[in-house]
Amino acid sequence: MSADQASVRGPSRRRVRDLLTNPWAKPRFLWVLGIAYVVWTLVPVMTAALFSFNSTRSISIWSGFSLRWYITDPNESVLHDPDLRHAVLQSLKLATGAVIVSVPIGLGFALALDKWRSRASGTANFLMMFSFITPELILAVSLFLLFLNPFKFIGLGTPSQLLGLGLLAIPYAVIIVRSRLLSLGVDLEEAAMDLGASPLQATRRVTLPLLSPAIFASAGIIFAFTLDDFVMVQQLARTGSDQTVAMAIYGAARTAPSPAVNAIGTLMLIASTLVISLAYLVYRRSIRRHGAGFRARRDALPV
Amino acid sequence: MSSSDVAARQRPIAAAPKADTGYPRWFWPSFATPGMLYLLILFVLPFYVILSVAFGKLDPIFQTPVLVWNPLNWDTGILSFTVSNITHTDGIYHAAFIRTFVYVALSMLLCLLIGYPFAYFLSRHAGRTKGLFLALFFAPFWFSYMLRMLAWIGLLQDQGYINRALQDVGLIGAPYPFLSGKSWVLVLGLVYGYVPYMVLPLYAGLDRIPNAHLEAARDLGASPARTFFRVTLPQTWQAILAGLIIAGLPMFGDYFTQQLLANTVGTKMIGNFIIDSLDVPIFVNRGASLILVLMALLVVPIVYYLWSTGRAARERAA
Numbered sequence: 001m002s003a004d005q006a007s008v009r010g011p012s013r014r015r016v017r018d019l020l021t022n023p024w025a026k027p028r029f030l031w032v033l034g035i036a037y038v039v040w041t042l043v044p045v046m047t048a049a050l051f052s053f054n055s056t057r058s059i060s061i062w063s064g065f066s067l068r069w070y071i072t073d074p075n076e077s078v079l080h081d082p083d084l085r086h087a088v089l090q091s092l093k094l095a096t097g098a099v100i101v102s103v104p105i106g107l108g109f110a111l112a113l114d115k116w117r118s119r120a121s122g123t124a125n126f127l128m129m130f131s132f133i134t135p136e137l138i139l140a141v142s143l144f145l146l147f148l149n150p151f152k153f154i155g156l157g158t159p160s161q162l163l164g165l166g167l168l169a170i171p172y173a174v175i176i177v178r179s180r181l182l183s184l185g186v187d188l189e190e191a192a193m194d195l196g197a198s199p200l201q202a203t204r205r206v207t208l209p210l211l212s213p214a215i216f217a218s219a220g221i222i223f224a225f226t227l228d229d230f231v232m233v234q235q236l237a238r239t240g241s242d243q244t245v246a247m248a249i250y251g252a253a254r255t256a257p258s259p260a261v262n263a264i265g266t267l268m269l270i271a272s273t274l275v276i277s278l279a280y281l282v283y284r285r286s287i288r289r290h291g292a293g294f295r296a297r298r299d300a301l302p303v
Numbered sequence: 304m305s306s307s308d309v310a311a312r313q314r315p316i317a318a319a320p321k322a323d324t325g326y327p328r329w330f331w332p333s334f335a336t337p338g339m340l341y342l343l344i345l346f347v348l349p350f351y352v353i354l355s356v357a358f359g360k361l362d363p364i365f366q367t368p369v370l371v372w373n374p375l376n377w378d379t380g381i382l383s384f385t386v387s388n389i390t391h392t393d394g395i396y397h398a399a400f401i402r403t404f405v406y407v408a409l410s411m412l413l414c415l416l417i418g419y420p421f422a423y424f425l426s427r428h429a430g431r432t433k434g435l436f437l438a439l440f441f442a443p444f445w446f447s448y449m450l451r452m453l454a455w456i457g458l459l460q461d462q463g464y465i466n467r468a469l470q471d472v473g474l475i476g477a478p479y480p481f482l483s484g485k486s487w488v489l490v491l492g493l494v495y496g497y498v499p500y501m502v503l504p505l506y507a508g509l510d511r512i513p514n515a516h517l518e519a520a521r522d523l524g525a526s527p528a529r530t531f532f533r534v535t536l537p538q539t540w541q542a543i544l545a546g547l548i549i550a551g552l553p554m555f556g557d558y559f560t561q562q563l564l565a566n567t568v569g570t571k572m573i574g575n576f577i578i579d580s581l582d583v584p585i586f587v588n589r590g591a592s593l594i595l596v597l598m599a600l601l602v603v604p605i606v607y608y609l610w611s612t613g614r615a616a617r618e619r620a621a
Contacts, residue, residue, distance in 0.1 A: 027428050034424040037417065038439045041499070045446055047464070048454035059456070060463040105337045112335030120332070124339055129609050131346045133548065135601070137556030137574050138594055142349035144581065145356055145591065149370050150348075167345045170338060199330050228447035230559060235581075249449035253456055253563050262457075265450035272445040 049269065052262035059257045069259040070267075078263050083240065084248060088264060091227050091244040092271075094158070098165040098226040099219050105166070106173025107215060111203070113174070114181040132171035139167060140235035147236065156238035164232040172225075173218040180214035181207075213286040220279020224272035357382055357591035367584040368591075385592040396576060396593070403555065403572040406486070410493040411551045414501040417494070418546065422505035423535075440506075443499050452563045455492060456482065459564075484567030492564040493554055501550040508542020509535070541615050548608045555601060573597055 051059045055066035066072070071079050078084050113125050131139065147160045154160055188210065192202040230246040237243060243251075245268050252261040355370040358377035362369050371377055388394030421440075429436045443451065458465050459481035466478040481488050512535060520530040558574035573593065580590030 027424075030420060030424040030428050033420050034429065034436060037421045038436065041443050041495070042439060044454035044458055044495075045443070045451055048450055048457060051457055058462070059453075060458070060460045105341055108334040108336075109338030112331045112333075112338075116331035116335070121335070124335055124342075126609060127342050127346070128338070130605065131342060133552060133605050133608065134598075135552050135556030137558065137577065138598060139346070139349075141577060141581065141590065141594055142353045143345065145352045145587075146345075146349040149352060149356075163345055166341065170341060174338075199327070224445040228445070228449070230447075230449055231556070246447055246449045249447065249453055250559060250563070253449065253453045254566070257453065257456060261453065262450075265447055265453065269446055269450065273442075276445050 045269075048262050049266040052259050052266045054259045057258055059259055059262060069263040073260070076258065076260050078260055078267065081260060083243065084260060084264050086241060087243050087245045087248040088267065090158075090242065091246070091268065094161055094165055094229075094233065094244060095223045095227040097162045098169050099223050101162060101166040102169035102222055103173050103215060103219050106170045106218065107177055107211070109170065110174045110177035110181060111207070114178055128171055128174060131167060132175075136168065136231045140164065140232045143167070143232070144235045156236050157242055161233050161236045161242060164236050165226045165229060168229065168232060169222040169226055172222050176218040176221070177211060177214045180211055184210055213283040216279050216282045216286070220275050220282075223275050227268060227272050353591050353594055356588055357595050359588060361585060361588065365584075368587045381588045382592045382595065385589055385596060389596065396573075399571050399573055399576055402486075402570070403574075406490055406493065406572065407551060407554045409490050410497065410554055411501075411547050413490070413494045414498045414550050415543065415546065418498055418501035418505055418550075419543075422502045422509050425502070425506050426509040440499070440502065448496060449559075449563075451496065452492065452560065455495065456563060459488070482564060482566075484565045484570050486565070486570055489561055489565040489570050492560045493557065496557075496560055497550040497554060500553070501546040504542045504545035504549060505539065508539045508545070512538050541611065544608060544611065548604060552601060552605070555597060 048059070051062070052069055053065050053067070054062060055064040055068060069077050071077055074080055078088070109124070109128065113121055143160065143164050144156070147154055147156050151160075154163075184207070188206050189202045192206045193199065197205065228246055229244075230250060233242075233244050234247050234250070237247065245264050249261050249265050252258060352370065354374075355372050355377075356368050358374075358379060358381070359371040360369045360378060361367070385396065389396045389400050391397060425433070425436055425440065457463055460466070461478035461480070465481070466475075469475045469479065516534055516538070517530060520534045521527075525533065556574050558572060558578045561570055561572055561575055577590050577593050577597075580586035580593065
């Protein structure tokens with residue numbers, strides 16, 4: 001409430017008291033805090049993006065605008081540094097692969113959990129949520145040991161990175177699809193079966209189209225977060241060619257930061273923002289088509 | 304909003320879809336098979352691998368870890384070595400364990416103190432700009448964690464904006480060495496990294512409280528403060544728990560924030576010891592046993608959280 005008190009000029013005790021006790025007063029303190037929070041979380045990232053356009057090698061002293069670190073520098077720009085270029089490709093490859101692996105598996109898992117009520121499905125759900133909440137470091141190290149020992153035939157490298165990201169991503173798909181399933185209910189499916197559809201037909205022709213917004217949303221979210229994953233991908237990398245953007249940023253930040261790293265990070269930021277916005281637009285459009293009653297429930301969040 | 308909408312919103316998931324109508328028995332379970340196999344092979348089995356490394360042996364010639372699959376042949380020597388090095392005040396892991404718990408506890412507390420008012424603002428007072436604030440709030444979720452930390456490295460360097468601003472104001476004469484292993488910089492880095500994960504469940508919990516409850520409290524003469532403490536806060540305990548778990552657990556496995564913002568021996572956390580041990584073959588067993596200890600400590604909050612969210616979901620459904 002200090003902001004309220006400070007904003008009172010010629011403080012009469014009564015006005016202060018009114019301000020503090022009036023339930024309809026605008027909570028200036030909360031507005032200040034809300035704006036401060038957003039500034040605090042976003043402005044540092046904006047400065048990092050800004051310095052990707054710096055004309056010198058510094059990431060803290062601004063010397064003028066240039067595209068040197070994106071295009072023009074013949075050796076160290078994102079366009080010309082083979083390591084950075086490869087890191088972008090590796091990140092995109094892994095994120096795409098993670099979506100392809102995890103969305104169908106998560107979709108099936110969510111459908112099964114929603115319809116199949118038994119002790120076994122409760123255990124399956126518990127196991128999935130347990131993997132979701134376990135610190136990523138523990139998952140990554142256990143997979144590291146798995147691929148080094150019993151699964152030596154797979155070994156470390158891109159395939160194991162992909163499998164590891166799938167483990168992280170499946171719960172996201174399950175949670176998003178399940179929240180949509182909860183809000184859909186069973187009426188339409190039952191109607192389809194009353195009209196003669198087999199279970200498989202009902203699922204394919206009725207449930208799946210209604211789930212498409214949730215499928216798009218989970219694909220977008222999974223793409224955006226596997227694009228930036230660090231711990232799993234780092235532990236399961238074998239050679240330099242497994243390096244992703246997050247690893248490149250980490251490596252440079254520890255040794256010799258250069259604006260080229262800011263540039264590659266900014267590019268990824270733009271990529272994930274685009275994907276998320278696209279997924280959101282598709283989601284909104286297909287939700288609208290089915291009316292407000294089909295809104296996904298935040299009640300399904302694991303809270 | 305029609306009255307049926309209101310009813311639907313307040314009593315969600317009315318009848319949980321009762322299974323099986325017209326479906327063969329095997330139909331739905333078969334959908335879960337790929338996911339179950341995935342979890343068994345890439346989550347449960349790796350856990351067993353950790354056990355068989357932690358309780359395994361060292362190859363006498365190559366000094367590499369040898370897995371022991373049979374629990375009857377497990378050797379607890381390495382685990383007891385690790386545990387005694389945690390519990391004894393002069394043990395090699397003792398300081399790191401204490402440090403990790405202090406850092407994480409402080410960071411969780413700060414996340415809550417920052418996140419709760421912000422989530423409250425977001426759910427109750429953002430008004431017409433709520434959509435904008437929500438979009439801005441969600442942005443860091445798809446920013447790379449590494450880029451967010453890199454941003455702070457740029458700001459906190461000797462020639463960075465923060466040092467220059469402090470010098471311009473005259474608070475300090477020479478640049479302050481923020482990045483030279485300061486515990487508080489690391490804690491603030493953790494808070495910065497994980498605070499969105501705290502806000503998310505808090506926002507979901509606060510937004511779920513029906514307005515009618517607050518209006519009733521006001522109508523019955525409760526002051527705003529009393530309304531908050533007697534009506535709002537008690538309804539968000541579950542969300543606070545969720546926030547502490549979702550933001551806090553990953554911090555226990557954090558090693559990169561330390562490496563980027565405070566790369567000194569005196570600020571090493573458990574995660575750093577685990578990661579470091581993987582680089583040296585003779586220490587891999589120790590790393591696995593550290594993971595076992597960490598998991599043993601975390602399994603209680605994890606299971607409690609899963610149990611209590613399951614209960615809360617059932618209560619909402621009832």
